[in-house]
Amino acid sequence: MKGLIFTELLAMADEAVGEDRVDHVISGCPLSGGGAYSAVGNYPSSDLIALVQGFSGETGLSVADLQKAFGHWMLKYFSSSYTHFFITKRTAFELLESVEEEIHVEVKKLHQDVDLPTFESTFPSPGVMVLTYRSRRGLVDFCEGLIEATLDHYGEKGTITRDVRQLENLTVADFTITLEAVK
Ligand code: HEM
Structure with missing residues (x-):
């Protein structure tokens, strides 16, 4: 999946919960390449699911609401x-x-x-x-x-x-x- 999808997901999360909590979620997720994304790269879509699940755990919002x-x-x-x-x-x-x-x-x-x-x-x-x-x-x-x-x-x-x-x-x-x- 294109890196821009990941950079935008992290931008949304930064705005919603702040950089520190985003870093905390990233460090607790099993991600390819340790969670560093470039807009032009390509990454497994399993990372997207893992990140959304991580943010769900962090915020208490459901995975469905976060995806929406x-x-x-x-x-x-x-x-x-x-x-x-x-x-x-x-x-x-x-x-x-x-x-x-x-x-x-x-x-x-x-x-x-x-x-x-x-x-x-x-x-x-x-x-x-x-x-x-x-x-x-x-x-x-x-x-x-x-x-x-x-x-x-x-x-x-x-x-x-x-x-x-x-x-x-x-x-x-x-x-x-x-x-x-x-x-
Ligand atoms: C200018 C408008 C749009 C652009 C440039 C765009 C571009 C993209 C790109 C780059 C991806 C990632 C694909 C990948 O990395 O493999 C994507 C995925 C996706 N797009 Fe679009 N898209 C646009 C509008 C829309 C709209 C309006 C819908 C809703 C009907 C939509 C539905 C989706 C879905 C659901 C995915 C996720 C991949 C999947 O579910 O298999 N897109 N799009």
Whole structure:
């Protein structure tokens, strides 16, 4: 997994609990390379799980809540670092649909070594999108945080429900996003 994901996770943790407690968590986690990350490096995704578990132990927040919070953090990071993907879309649904067709395609061109999830979009009725996530990593809560934050980014409100299943080594999650009716 790209180092920038780790440097951002540690930046979020620094802001939330301070550097000393972050160092304390890092020293107690079984991490590749001792917990030093460079934005351009590549590291095992097991480090991400270990760090999130470590922060959960340190803060008392659940792993699910931390993954979600990290999803919100990363969407802010992406929208300020990769503005062009966001300003060319008018709605959250347009942006979410473009993750598979455009955004992650560009990410893959830049970094051949990434292991990205796949997404499928369907629109069963007006104002409803079903986004199907498939990944060997099973970062379902992180993904939900990214989706929530995408709605926030476009100033939209809606509810998200999910149906998660395991197909051999793949985690599959159908996220149903229902926009609040505009009055
Ligand atoms: C400009 C916007 C975005 C950029 C530049 C981007 C880029 C990336 C990168 C670099 C990774 C790490 C892959 C690796 O290291 O192997 C990643 C992972 C991921 N991205 Fe995106 N992404 C963007 C938007 C989104 C959005 C809006 C979603 C939500 C639907 C999303 C869902 C995910 C998920 C869930 C992962 C974790 C990997 C997994 O679960 O298998 N991304 N993305």
